[in-house]
Amino acid sequence: MNGGEAILKALKEQDVDTIFGYPGGSVIPLYDSLYDDDLRHILVRHEQCAVHAAEGYARASGKVGVCLATSGPGATNLVTGIADANMDSTPLVAITGQVNLSAIGNDAFQEADMIGISMPVTKHSYQITNVDSIPSIVKSSFDIAKSGRPGPVLIDFPKEMQQGELSKYETTLIETPGYNPTLKGNIKQVTKSIDLIKKASNPIILAGGGVIISGASEQLAKFAKTINAPVVTTLMGKGAVPEDDDYALGMLGMHGRLVANKNINKSDLLIAIGCRFSDRTTGKIDEFIPNAKVIHIDVDPAEIGKNVDVDIPIVGDAFNVLKMFNDKLTKYEPNPNSIKWLDELKAKKTKFSLKTNYDTTPLMPQTVISEISESLTEDSIVTTDVGLHQMFAAHYLNVNKPRKFISSGGLGTMGYGFPAAIGAKVACEDDPVIAICGDGGFLMVSQELATIQSYDLPIIITILDNRKLGMVYQWQNLLYNKRLSQTDLGTVPDFVKLAESYGINGVNITKPGETKEVIKNAIKDNEAILLNIDIQKDEFLPMVPPGAAIEEVIGEYNFVDESLSNEDAAK
Amino acid sequence: MCTTHTISILVEHKPGVLQKVTGLFSRRGFNIESITVGSSEIENLARMVIVVYADNKGLEQVKKQLNKLVDVIKIQELHSNSSVKRELCLIKVQTKDSKARTEVFQYTDVFRCNIVDVCDNSVTIEVIGHPNKINAFIKLLKHYGIKKIARTGPTAVARGSAN
Ligand SMILES: Cc1ncc(C[n+]2csc(CCOP(=O)(O)OP(=O)(O)O)c2C)c(N)n1
Numbered sequence: 001m002n003g004g005e006a007i008l009k010a011l012k013e014q015d016v017d018t019i020f021g022y023p024g025g026s027v028i029p030l031y032d033s034l035y036d037d038d039l040r041h042i043l044v045r046h047e048q049c050a051v052h053a054a055e056g057y058a059r060a061s062g063k064v065g066v067c068l069a070t071s072g073p074g075a076t077n078l079v080t081g082i083a084d085a086n087m088d089s090t091p092l093v094a095i096t097g098q099v100n101l102s103a104i105g106n107d108a109f110q111e112a113d114m115i116g117i118s119m120p121v122t123k124h125s126y127q128i129t130n131v132d133s134i135p136s137i138v139k140s141s142f143d144i145a146k147s148g149r150p151g152p153v154l155i156d157f158p159k160e161m162q163q164g165e166l167s168k169y170e171t172t173l174i175e176t177p178g179y180n181p182t183l184k185g186n187i188k189q190v191t192k193s194i195d196l197i198k199k200a201s202n203p204i205i206l207a208g209g210g211v212i213i214s215g216a217s218e219q220l221a222k223f224a225k226t227i228n229a230p231v232v233t234t235l236m237g238k239g240a241v242p243e244d245d246d247y248a249l250g251m252l253g254m255h256g257r258l259v260a261n262k263n264i265n266k267s268d269l270l271i272a273i274g275c276r277f278s279d280r281t282t283g284k285i286d287e288f289i290p291n292a293k294v295i296h297i298d299v300d301p302a303e304i305g306k307n308v309d310v311d312i313p314i315v316g317d318a319f320n321v322l323k324m325f326n327d328k329l330t331k332y333e334p335n336p337n338s339i340k341w342l343d344e345l346k347a348k349k350t351k352f353s354l355k356t357n358y359d360t361t362p363l364m365p366q367t368v369i370s371e372i373s374e375s376l377t378e379d380s381i382v383t384t385d386v387g388l389h390q391m392f393a394a395h396y397l398n399v400n401k402p403r404k405f406i407s408s409g410g411l412g413t414m415g416y417g418f419p420a421a422i423g424a425k426v427a428c429e430d431d432p433v434i435a436i437c438g439d440g441g442f443l444m445v446s447q448e449l450a451t452i453q454s455y456d457l458p459i460i461i462t463i464l465d466n467r468k469l470g471m472v473y474q475w476q477n478l479l480y481n482k483r484l485s486q487t488d489l490g491t492v493p494d495f496v497k498l499a500e501s502y503g504i505n506g507v508n509i510t511k512p513g514e515t516k517e518v519i520k521n522a523i524k525d526n527e528a529i530l531l532n533i534d535i536q537k538d539e540f541l542p543m544v545p546p547g548a549a550i551e552e553v554i555g556e557y558n559f560v561d562e563s564l565s566n567e568d569a570a571k
Numbered sequence: 572m573c574t575t576h577t578i579s580i581l582v583e584h585k586p587g588v589l590q591k592v593t594g595l596f597s598r599r600g601f602n603i604e605s606i607t608v609g610s611s612e613i614e615n616l617a618r619m620v621i622v623v624y625a626d627n628k629g630l631e632q633v634k635k636q637l638n639k640l641v642d643v644i645k646i647q648e649l650h651s652n653s654s655v656k657r658e659l660c661l662i663k664v665q666t667k668d669s670k671a672r673t674e675v676f677q678y679t680d681v682f683r684c685n686i687v688d689v690c691d692n693s694v695t696i697e698v699i700g701h702p703n704k705i706n707a708f709i710k711l712l713k714h715y716g717i718k719k720i721a722r723t724g725p726t727a728v729a730r731g732s733a734n
Contacts, residue, residue, distance in 0.1 A: 115587060119587070119594055120594055123639075177644050178583065178638075178640065178642055178645075300639070301638070302636050302639055305631065305632075306632060
């Protein structure tokens, strides 16, 4: 067995069914092994999309995503996605070809120091320097990628290691004495926390992506109901609890929902779970939750106390820790004040329902997102790109299940949404997958239309087409004196024709109602389709300007109840 | 308030680890004042002693982030009152005339240092000790004209039974 065959076998032993990749000189031997193998390989049209697809696959399935690229430019094209996975704690194994070991360091053709380049953005990395170590390195890479706080692991695979014959295929344990994530929470800290919770009149839970990663959604819902606390989430936490439920106030943050933003600072106890208090979530950190005690549950001790001072730190996996809470709270009677607090917030949530049914053309993004929302089935997966459309989606779309909303959070990577949808679709064949993209971000990865056509992946692509780099355009309008520098995208291309040129149906959407109808039919017919949706370019989403406190929202919302204004949500 | 802290890190002794550790410091905005690396009492593990300028919160964050590196086994902060710290320094100093040479020799004796090389108009002295002692010695020799200084940066271990 040669190294190429060995790595494929080792991948399959890790339950890998699909890898996303792009060949090149220094991985030809590996692709040669793949030729006879039953491991599924999706040939993307740009390596960046291989890694984003692997991320989408991982986020949708909970498994480790795998991508493969050749040395040098192929490998460096993966870097953005590796950094994205690192920020969003996505389990990923990236395999990069490398020049022959003997050539390393000589600036050989297509040589790049991938271990060095990726070091700041990987959880760990290996270079294969001995063919017999392949099975063990693969196993260790997967163990590290998916355990504790998940993240990307890079395997640098020199060409002659792919060709070399193994003396024996054997998986031995690679000792990593420096790596032992704490998964179980400390019961004393849990008990102490319960005392704090009992005393709290205005408790609130902030749920992040960690809740979804650890599969803690049900435990969280139970916990929140027991202690009578509303739940707000980060962008990554969307879907951690069903957003249709009345105690779920939705996303907090720069583009957070009004009731969440305007009331979080009234809390006297914040229970943060699996989140890292990013500046996009907290607003000005010095004015965030001024009166609250903080309990922070996270599997990564480095996140605890990093941005926000914590009263009770609990290091552990969110599922385990929440289960410990729930086991101890079986006969819990919530603090009467907290009942009042939650009732008020639930009422506010209903009262401040946002208007979405505009009949204007070009279409309002709110209308488009709510039509997308209405056309989705329970199991539909939504991916988004990065920009204004992403924030409109996060704001106006209710996500009711974990792993159904996949978006680039920490790195904010344009070009993520469409390839992530490819990965999600490959992982969850039976679930409808809808990518919500801006015209700018879609153009960064539009060549992947070829991929979905070749593999017959029925993905629904919605482009919220404003012919602007909308998010930046909004900032320029609101914060930079309307100096609209380089954010106009003109009118090229015709997205429908573009789709058609790849053999994919495309449709221009201009009127209310059409989005919903087309998506419903596409789901029913299980068909790939691109919707080019003509939206208002000057419709902005209210925001908390960078550096302002979380309740300082600029821009007025339109509510169903027209007598309301933003400020009422604080009262 | 920022002060200097000495941390001792036990790491896997393999290529790239030094880069990972130092990269982490610079990436998180911390300046390494000095770093020493060498083998430890355990085979395949090396010990790094790093002096870093940081406030307490920053130091906490550095320690936690270091702990996340798979190749880092153990981290310990060494406090000045409960650890021994030593540095090696080589100083090449000018000795223009025999008077200067005699004085330099005398100072070398007083500071319990060693002359390791002598030539016509300069001597090279080896100083081993706490960084403060080395600083003091350098100050003393300054007016003779120092040609070269090479310092290793301090290494340190905890005292006595403290582990
Ligand atoms: C790779 C990358 N480049 C640049 C940015 C900065 N950026 C953030 S949002 C945005 C505009 C996105 O425009 P578009 O894709 O049309 O979506 P819209 O905001 O209009 O919904 C830009 C340029 C980014 N996040 N990622």
